[in-house]
Amino acid sequence: MPPAAEKSDTVATARIPTGRWWRPVVLASVAACAACGLIYELALLTLATTVLGGGIVATSLIVAGFVAALGLGALLAKPFVDRAASTFVWVEGALGLVGGVSATLLYVAFTTLGSQTGSLVVLVLATAAIGALVGAEVPLLMALLQAGRLSGAEETGRTLANLNAADYLGAVVGGLLWPFLLLPTMGMQQAAAVTGLVNIAAAAILLALVLRHFLTRARAVAAGLVLALVAALLASLLVAVDDVTEWSRARLYPDPVIAHTQSAYQEIVVTRAKYNGRTDRRLYLDGTLQYSSLDEYRYTESLVLPAVAGRPSDVLVLGGGDGLAARDLLGVPGIRRVVQVELDPAVLRIARTHLRADNEGALEDPRVDVVVDDAFAWLRRGGDGAVPVGGFGAVLVDLPDPRNPALSRLYSQEFYGLVRQVVRDDGLMVVQSGSPYSTPHQYWRTVSTVRSAGWGTTPYHVHVPTFGDWGFVLASKDGTPPGLRLRTDVDDLRYLDAGVLGTATEFGRDVAPMDLEPSTLDRPRILDDTRRGFER
Template sequence: MIDQSVVAPPDSAARLPVRPSAGRFLILVVVFVCAACGLVYELELVALASYLIGDSVTQASVVLSLMVFAMGLGSLLAKRLRCRAAVGFGLVEAALALLGGLSALVLYATFAWMGESRYALIGFSLSIGVLIGAEIPLLMTLIQRVSRQDAGGTVADLFAADYVGALVGGLAFPFLLLPWFGQLTGALLTGAVNVVAGGALVLWVFGRDLTGRERGLLLLVNVLVLAVLATAAVLVDDFERAARRAVYGDGVRVAVQTDVQEVVLTGGAEGPLDLYLDGRLRVSERDEYRYHEALVHPAMRGRHARVLILGGGDGLAAREVLRYPDVRSVTLVELDPGVARLARTDPALAALNEHVYGDPRFRVEYADAFTWLRGRGTAGAGAYDVVISDLPNPGITPSTKLYSEEFYVLASRVLAEGGRLAVHAGPPAVRPRTYWTVEATLRAAGFGTSPYTAKGRAAGFGTGPDRSHDGKNAGGAEGAGEGVRTDWGFVLAAAGRTPAVGLAPDAPRLRSLAPPVLEAGILRAERTRLRDLPPSTLVHPRYAG
């Protein structure tokens, strides 16, 4: 994209194989294509960084600020190439196509085999930004050589082509490249389009201005870049399988990219089942029951005929709810139909959730939880005795609205008189500010709150919505290394009163939860208390990624 106006000095007219008006049009077409490709590279870096590193706001800020800064450097550096603008532009586009096309592969490789992709992200953001910044000064020089239009008109034409190209690239990325080709192949395809457009313009339109050595060099470089991108595209499936093995181990049984996220299942037939969503460990069969028992059963103390579960498409929270014979209906609101389909059809996961999707009392609705609650309006008032919020960690940026004051006000409207809301709020021991901000936000929404924690057993993995594959929670602290116990933080809430944390008289036999365990969990939570924290709202989110 254009970062500044550049006016080219007069130069001798180019010897063109086409009329000047046609040459000008071809240059503007290439500006359009390059702008589209450049924006795809930016969006691809932001999307992959958000997936691999987390916190999309931070990653977008880092990528975009570095790229805009680097574009300014590229514009300055391009001054040295303006005397040989045609060959300079051809080499810049070849380098940009190679770096942009391979950026997704390299970022994923560093994450899979080195466990860290931040430095690669910074390097690609700077290098791609420098090359994008060098495009416009060189194109300005070339278009001035083709047509003697005034500088103001030339700049206006370049801006128009650049911004329209950016629009097309920005729309193509989420609606065409990602769903049809995926991030890796989509980046490679974009690089191929980029190198063909740049190479064709220079070799055809400005070929007569090049020396024989320059033509040979550009042709060789463009062919090599295309060959590298094509080879990578052919091998991309093998690369993905190898990278998944490096990240998840050898036991990957299912790996699918839904419309919402990447879903990976490992183990199950010959070992403990693990469910990963976008690289984060969502469920580990080793101790998931500890998490789900602590989330569900304290909320079931009291009337619990009608239960609403927000999130939890794996069916494990519903499994615990349906252990009560007097539960008449369970409604689950899940954003991703792919997760629910897997929970219903995968033999190992369906066995783990005890086939809840086949229970006549259970029904699922596919929607964003915030939008679904908002759409209930007054018609859904008092519809549920218990609401269970089994959602990703509030530190994950897309989830912040699901931990806002507005969200909890909406949840309070669907609760019946005397109803309870149970919320997973992240690990209080390692992220106390996040945990107690959730509690403060619930109080701001009119709830009385009872915070408590639950401990997982010592294991190689943690579980719950905020756990990563290496046993660390989303906050980055050790959560489940050998000899270290995971901790999960919950808040039990009720409108206008403080609910008691305990178990219902008719509670089923539980594997990990008992009154003394809950009492200890209340004390552990209280020891981490932070007071006077402001609530999180839609316009002022308070959760750090």
């Protein structure tokens, strides 16, 4: 190779491969690397939802930070375009390593740093690094595709069009692979590591077929060793990822984990421990506790009993995939049918197995019709024929707190308006609404939002030891604030009585009612309320 080629890869035209075959290979590599780059970004977005609650701030930081880092990476690549082949190998090696370990690093940071701020810092740094490396790819590959050509404007334009088309096509493939294949079958950490290996494999194939022609033998060997080293590190991570996850999870959950799965929607964990001879099973969704078997009856009775005071025969449960609400409903005389709408089939599988002792097999009872669907979409379609003539006598809205945009839809004025369409004229609705003490703005925002949809509202709260002060909203379709009444024909109640309900509508000065604007699809105000409460 001429001396000048020791400095520059792309000017060594004597070593450029002949024929037309090599440029399509470069474009195929562009598509593969673009798919990997988008998967890394989607993994970070998924992690933001799981470990940071998926708030607007975290999501915006990822999207805006990634786009900004793309531009920064393109600028940083400018001094290296005359060494495009060797630089590209180093970039792909770094990208495969950073992207492949990013999910594990963020998960470990979340479970060990003990603060949202620390996790957010790791998230921002990972986003910036991945975005900058992805942004450097296009200028380097453009330099390779133009190697040996004396191109005019038209030829340059065609080359750039081909490059962008391959880049965008790869992004589409990556965008489809993440939610439909990688995340459900592997989980976030393994999927990110496997993507890193694919990234390295694409770079290695490109090196073997094309880039070696632009490099001296020593540089080609060094580039191959770099890629092999990164592949070995990612393979080691794949072997150890389960142990790392178990170690991290043990720091996050106080009790032994007996079940864990990552669904397309959330991380689901069940723990079990013994306290004074009593078994305590706990369900967590995305790290947030949903119930403890030691005191869940307080929550469940408070949710179910006020809503069935009107003696309904058909009841709709939105959410409540753990089966606890269905269990208590089946013990109420006169209820002939329960329609349970739950989004996540993985929650239902957990409920039918590991949580069966708690829900007493309620989801298998012939009186319970389980519908796997998004509650908002199901209501918009009018219930797909499952709504009884005249509507349901009662609706239980037992959904997780609105900690991300997807859940905030289910706490909107529009959502409660849709519920009205499937309730009979004298029907009642009850909504779990968070803690008036810990998340006061979320609680009173929910009350205001339900009222804004035309319901008459009665806020009430009870004490659940695991959660502290916990609130609900009882609502009537006729617009009159309903009274809290306890049926006398329900046996085996462990908590509720007339005295408890008599004081449940009283709120102390530190949790006094607030008149807030409703949360809507256009203005999901409740998102900030929930975030503020969690920070508090």
